[in-house]
Amino acid sequence: MRILVISDVEESWLTDHYDRERMEGVELIVSCGDLPARYLEHIETLANVPLLYVWGNHDMSYARHAPQGCISIEGQLCDFHGIRILGVGGSMKYNDRIFGFTEKQMRSRVGKLALLARATGGVDLMVTHAPVRGYGDMDDLPHQGFECFDYYVDKLKPAYLVHGHVHMNYGRVARTIEHPCGTKVVNAFGGHIIEFPDELIREREPFLVPTVG
Secondary structure (H helix, E strand, C coil): EEEEEEECCCCCHHCCCCCHHCCCCEEEEEEECCCCCHHHCCCCCCCHEEEEECCCCCCCHCCCCCCCCCCEEECCCEECCCEEEEEECCCCCCCCCEEEEEEEHHHHHHHHHHHHHCCCEEECEEEEEEEEEEEEECCCCHHEEEEHHHHHHHCCCCCEEEECCCCCHHCCCEEEEEEECCCCEECCCEEEEECCCHHCCCCCCCCCCCCCC
16 A cells, blocks of 8 residues: 655645656655645645644644644554554654643553554554654754654554654764664655555454545
8 A cells, every 4th residue: 555654844846846656656655744735735645645634843723723635643543445554743842832741741651542452453653743753853952752663662552653853954864774673664745655565554453443545
């Protein structure tokens, strides 16, 4: 399954110069945060496929105007055509004006979802805004990743974790890093298409978690 992951900066090839050839075969769009609601709405309308999103640290405006026609997976598990998805947005809390969390708070958020996931068939795709600590993050507090993501990636072993927050023009930032457990950690900055292996897609009991699409 082709999945477009996006975050942090707007791409003209998804709006003013929509590239239908590049988007051919994409069945799902996932936003990792820090993108305007109108931008997500525009992409969802042009692509005409489900768009799932979590909140970035700068997305407090979503409380006033959530992206219409798009689906929030903030703090949720959902199923999309056999792919189990876990969504947790936000960054390290570095002031009171952002959507941010302490390490302890994020561990609690993810821990509850991880328990549910392990009881209902696991997770295939983790969607976060901040990166995993030590895997594509930076040393300053605003751009540090969460250590608990490292712990739960190792426990849940999703095929992918996709995140935003760390801009690839900050320096030597890799698009994809492989976690020791085998999970591919992907920086969605701008826009990037991943090919989710069809052999990893499996049907689960649909009543266990909300189903998207």
